[in-house]
Amino acid sequence: MDPVIRTSGLSKHYGHIVGLESLDLQVPPGIVFGCLGPNGAGKTTAIRLLVGLLRPTHGRAEVLGIDLAADPDEVQRRVGYLPGDFKAYPDLTGGQYLRYLGNLRGGVDWQAVELLAKRLDLDLTRRIGALSHGNRQKVGIIQAFMNEPELLILDEPTAGLDPLMQREFLALVREARDAGRTLLLSSHILTEVEAVADMVGILREGHLATVDSVENLKARALRRIDLIFAHEVPEAMLAGVPGVQEVHADGTIAQLTVEGSTADLIAALAPYRVDDVVSHEADLEEIFLAYYAEEG
Amino acid sequence: MFANAFLKTLRDQRRALVGWGAAIAVLVLLMAALWPSVRDMFEQDLLAAYPEAIQRLFDVEAMATGAGFLNAELFSIILPGLFIAYGIGRGARLTAGEEQDGILEVVIVGPLSRTRLLLHKAAALATGIIALGAVLFIATVVASAVMDMGIPVAHATIGTVAMVLIGIQHGWLALGVGAATGRRALALAVSGTLAVAAYALHVVGALVAAVEPWQPLSPFTQAIGPGPVGGTVPVGFVWLALTAVAFVAAAVPLFRRRDIATA
Numbered sequence: 001m002d003p004v005i006r007t008s009g010l011s012k013h014y015g016h017i018v019g020l021e022s023l024d025l026q027v028p029p030g031i032v033f034g035c036l037g038p039n040g041a042g043k044t045t046a047i048r049l050l051v052g053l054l055r056p057t058h059g060r061a062e063v064l065g066i067d068l069a070a071d072p073d074e075v076q077r078r079v080g081y082l083p084g085d086f087k088a089y090p091d092l093t094g095g096q097y098l099r100y101l102g103n104l105r106g107g108v109d110w111q112a113v114e115l116l117a118k119r120l121d122l123d124l125t126r127r128i129g130a131l132s133h134g135n136r137q138k139v140g141i142i143q144a145f146m147n148e149p150e151l152l153i154l155d156e157p158t159a160g161l162d163p164l165m166q167r168e169f170l171a172l173v174r175e176a177r178d179a180g181r182t183l184l185l186s187s188h189i190l191t192e193v194e195a196v197a198d199m200v201g202i203l204r205e206g207h208l209a210t211v212d213s214v215e216n217l218k219a220r221a222l223r224r225i226d227l228i229f230a231h232e233v234p235e236a237m238l239a240g241v242p243g244v245q246e247v248h249a250d251g252t253i254a255q256l257t258v259e260g261s262t263a264d265l266i267a268a269l270a271p272y273r274v275d276d277v278v279s280h281e282a283d284l285e286e287i288f289l290a291y292y293a294e295e296g
Numbered sequence: 297m298f299a300n301a302f303l304k305t306l307r308d309q310r311r312a313l314v315g316w317g318a319a320i321a322v323l324v325l326l327m328a329a330l331w332p333s334v335r336d337m338f339e340q341d342l343l344a345a346y347p348e349a350i351q352r353l354f355d356v357e358a359m360a361t362g363a364g365f366l367n368a369e370l371f372s373i374i375l376p377g378l379f380i381a382y383g384i385g386r387g388a389r390l391t392a393g394e395e396q397d398g399i400l401e402v403v404i405v406g407p408l409s410r411t412r413l414l415l416h417k418a419a420a421l422a423t424g425i426i427a428l429g430a431v432l433f434i435a436t437v438v439a440s441a442v443m444d445m446g447i448p449v450a451h452a453t454i455g456t457v458a459m460v461l462i463g464i465q466h467g468w469l470a471l472g473v474g475a476a477t478g479r480r481a482l483a484l485a486v487s488g489t490l491a492v493a494a495y496a497l498h499v500v501g502a503l504v505a506a507v508e509p510w511q512p513l514s515p516f517t518q519a520i521g522p523g524p525v526g527g528t529v530p531v532g533f534v535w536l537a538l539t540a541v542a543f544v545a546a547a548v549p550l551f552r553r554r555d556i557a558t559a
Contacts, residue, residue, distance in 0.1 A: 044558075051405045053556040073409040081405040085558060087398035091308075100298035104408050143402060 002065055004029045004151055004182040005050060009059030012045050018206040019045035022059065025201060025208060027184060032177050034197030034214075035186040041203040043186040044084045047155045050184070051081045064151055080147065084155035084186075086140030090129025094139045097128060098146065105147045116142045119168055134160040145172060152176060154185040158192055170196050194218060219260040224280040227254045230273035241268045301403070301413055305390060305420030313424055316382055317431040320375070324432065327369050328439030334365055349503055362445025363455075363525045366436065371455050371524050373495075375432065376516065379459045380491045383425055383467025388483035390417040391551070392474030401556050410552050414475050418544045421471060422464045429460035436525070447525060455525030461536040462519040466491055468540045472547030478557050490515075515539070 005027040012019040020042040027033045037043050048054045050063055052072035061068045063075045088097050094117070102108035117124050122138040131139070137160045144152055158166045173183055173196045187193045193200055193214070200217050202209045222245070227233075233249040238256060242264045246257040252275075258265055297307040338360045358364030391414065394400040404410060433456040440447035466487050474483035494515040501511025511517045518532025 048556075048558075053401055053405065055553070055555055076405045076409075077407040079405065081402065083398070083401050083558070085398055086402070088402070089399060096298060100304055101402070101406065103299050104301065104403070104406050106407065140402070 001029050003027055003062075005033075005061070005063055005184065007050075007059065007061040010046070010049060010056050010061050011058040012049055012054055013057045018042075020049065020203075021206045023208055025211070027182065027199075029182050030177065030180050031182060031198040032173060032196050033182070033184045034193030034200040035184060035203065036190060036193050036200050037186075037188065037203035039188055041188075042206040043188075043203055044155055045206075046203065047084070047153055047184070047186060051079055051153055052076050078149060078151065080144040080149035080152040080154075082140045082144040082152075082154040082157055084159075086137060088128045088136070088139060091127065093125055093127050094122060094131070094135075094142075095124035097139060098124070098143055101143050102146060108147045112148075113142060113146050116145060116172075119172070120165060132160075134162060134165065137161060138165070141169060141172070145176065148176075148179075148181070150181055152181065152183045152185075154183065156187060157185055158187070166192070190217075190221060221260065223258050223262065225256045225258055225262065225265070226276075226278040226280075227256065227269070227274055228252060228276040228278075229254065230275050234272060237268065238265075241265050301408060301416035302420045302423075305417050306423055309386065309420070309424040312382075312386070313427055316378070317428055320378060320428060320432050321435040323374065324366075324370065324435035324439050327366065328443045328445060330369075331362060331365055331443045331445055334359065362440060362443070363447045363451055363523070366439075366445070366447070367455070367520070367523055367525050371459070372520055375459050376462050376495075376520060379425060379428065379463030380466045382428060383421065383463040383465075384470040384484060384487045384491070386421055386424065387467035387470030387472075387487065388474050388480045390421060390471050390474065392478055392480040392483050395474075395478045395557055396480055398558060401558070404556060411548050414471070414544065414548060414551055418468055418471055421467050425460055425463040425467060428463070429456045432456050432459060448527075451523070451525050451527055454527075454529055455523060457533065458519040458524035458530070461533055461540070462515055465515055465536045465540040465543070469543045472543040475547045476550035476554070478554065 003026040005025060007023050007025045010023040010025075011021050023046060035043050035046065045054065049056055050061060050068070052068055052075055055069075064078055066075050068075055092100070098113050099110075102110070102113065114124070117138075120138040120141065122135055122142070126135075128136060128139060137157075141154075141157060144154060144157075158169055161169060173185070176183055177196075177198075185193070185197075194217075197214055199211060200214055201211045202217075227238075229252045231252065233252060233254040235247055235249040235254070238244055238247045238249075238254060243258050243260055243262070244256055244265060245259055246255075248255040256265070297303050359368050391400065394403075403413065408416075433452055436447065436452040436455065437449060439445065440452065469490060470483045470487040473486045474480055477483070497507070497511060497514035498516035498520075501507045501514065501517065512521070512532070515532075515536060518530065518535050521532055522528045522530045524530075
């Protein structure tokens with residue numbers, strides 16, 4: 001099947017500053033593609049190019065089989081889009097705003113909007129200007145999903161959502177994918193992308209560093225784990241566990257860096273009394289370092 | 297009210313239109329209330345003492361009639377200024393303001409093309425200004441009847457159209473510059489500068505013989521040259537309308553071809 005997004009040499013420069021450099025990307029239909037990268041890596045630039053809000057300095061992009069430069073209106077008609085910093089008319093209520101966008105787009109089933117609002121626990125009668133950041137983000141998510149577009153492009157969609165709503169959002173993403181739609185979403189948090197994405201592209205300093213499956217990426221991910229033992233840290237034992245790369249011991253506290261699965265580590269800890277385990281978010285920069293180290 | 301971008305934009309103006317409309321109506325009625333005492337001054341020949349240049353610029357002679365009085369007091373500076381200010385203030389906000397607030401991009405990434413969005417906004421702005429014109433027209437006709445100013449309906453219509461046209465022209469310039477550049481401040485600056493330059497050319501053209509041949513280029517002269525509350529429809533109306541359309545038409549390809557800013 002033809003890719004839903006196909007770019008070749010897609011670049012965006014702002015004067016001397018490189019926003020995005022030579023992006024060659026193919027996103028097949030019916031998947032969730034996670035666009036991962038630290039802040040400022042070019043995710044938003046790439047997304048804004050793909051929805052036709054920016055014009056590339058070089059290169060070209062085809063979205064839904066349409067040459068974006070030739071017919072941006074047609075692409076914009078057919079994608080759902082959530083900007084990284086979603087803003088809406090502050091004087092309108094969520095309901096008024098969604099009705100307005102729904103009328104512009106046509107064919108929006110209002111019951112579907114109400115259902116989405118219910119699932120995300122959003123009060124549609126409140127003015128957008130009076131909503132918290134998280135509730136405003138829900139309005140943005142609903143407008144992107146409400147007309148069931150064949151391609152959804154979402155920039156940092158879970159920003160500001162509490163964990164419960166993040167889960168509901170990820171369920172929406174899965175349902176859309178299962179219904180055959182394609183989703184591209186960006187994030188700077190690995191675990192968030194990990195939870196739904198089938199494929200992940202990692203951007204770094206405007207360049208696409210790698211495109212890989214989530215499994216492969218996870219196998220390479222470095223995680224920091226703090227273990228608080230009841231007694232002295234068994235430092236030598238920890239250092240010998242497969243996957244454990246670094247061990248810092250200080251009294252009863254051990255700080256570890258583990259690559260990939262933690263299964264071996266957990267098994268090795270069984271005979272010891274561990275009072276507490278603190279797992280830190282995998283750091284993207286460290287994933288890169290691990291990736292590049294292996295690539296040589 | 298949310299059926300399309302035209303109605304939405306019109307709805308956004310509703311409070312401003314009520315406020316501006318009330319101000320215009322009150323202004324016309326208050327000024328008309330002064331008319332009887334001015335008429336008495338003419339009867340006592342008190343205004344002949346003004347310097348000749350001032351008499352010419354403000355057409356003091358003409359103030360002996362009700363229409364001349366309203367032309368001199370309202371339709372030569374204050375009303376054009378109000379219509380221009382409304383047009384520019386709104387025009388600059390409609391796309392550039394929304395873009396700088398970060399609201400516009402979700403609207404653009406949708407079925408409404410940038411061209412149609414701009415045309416909807418231009419139409420809504422013109423409709424708002426026409427609504428203010430309707431208020432002005434009614435206030436003028438009512439004032440004339442109550443204060444016995446003797447202004448025919450046709451003359452009041454021409455004066456109103458002059459205000460509406462100069463308001464739309466400047467408003468569409470601000471809208472066009474805002475759409476073409478995405479910068480509200482620039483839209484305000486460019487159209488504000490045009491307004492001041494147009495007024496300056498109009499005034500200097502009336503006072504300085506060497507500048508007089510250029511005076512018809514001024515949108516002010518085009519709008520209010522012959523009256524504007526009077527019996528002739530100025531040719532300048534055509535220029536006002538054509539340039540207004542040209543400002544929006546020129547903005548369309550520029551708006552389509554540029555990057556949309558983030559908030």
